[in-house]
Amino acid sequence: MVKTDVAEFETRTDGWSWRGFVDTSLDAVGVTLLASEVLVLFAGIVARTVFVHPLIWSTEFARLIFVWLTMVGAVVAVRDDQHMRMTAFTHRLSPSWQGWLGAAADLVQLLAVLAMIEPSLRFLQIEQLSTLSQLGI
Numbered sequence: 001m002v003k004t005d006v007a008e009f010e011t012r013t014d015g016w017s018w019r020g021f022v023d024t025s026l027d028a029v030g031v032t033l034l035a036s037e038v039l040v041l042f043a044g045i046v047a048r049t050v051f052v053h054p055l056i057w058s059t060e061f062a063r064l065i066f067v068w069l070t071m072v073g074a075v076v077a078v079r080d081d082q083h084m085r086m087t088a089f090t091h092r093l094s095p096s097w098q099g100w101l102g103a104a105a106d107l108v109q110l111l112a113v114l115a116m117i118e119p120s121l122r123f124l125q126i127e128q129l130s131t132l133s134q135l136g137i
Contacts, residue, residue, distance in 0.1 A: 023079065030076055033069040037062060057134040064132070083109070 044058030077083040090101050131137060 026072065026076060026079070030069070030072045033065055033072060037065045037069055040065065060132045060134045064135075078109070 040058050040062045044055045044062070047058070048054040074083070090098050093101065
């Protein structure tokens, strides 16, 4: 049996890796969503105040973008280990305890996500019948 290193599968000899591709793509999606959010809100404000002709769809579209921006931001925060935690408490502990508490926090986070799956699916079934009035989607 041939033993291989996991890192061998993550990075090829030319320096390309799936993780790097996913990370870069996720960052690009986040930047695009943030820029879109700013542009849509700015266009709505300018249209309403300068041209006195509001873009009636801009508020709904901005909310939709904000939801996706929140989700992508949460994924990036977890990926970079920058998600909110009780860091004021954990920084006072020894590195070994910090590791254990970090693992426990990750486990609690995973359990919370798993606990939200069933109610989220029920909510999705209810919301499938509704549409955004101004966007028509």
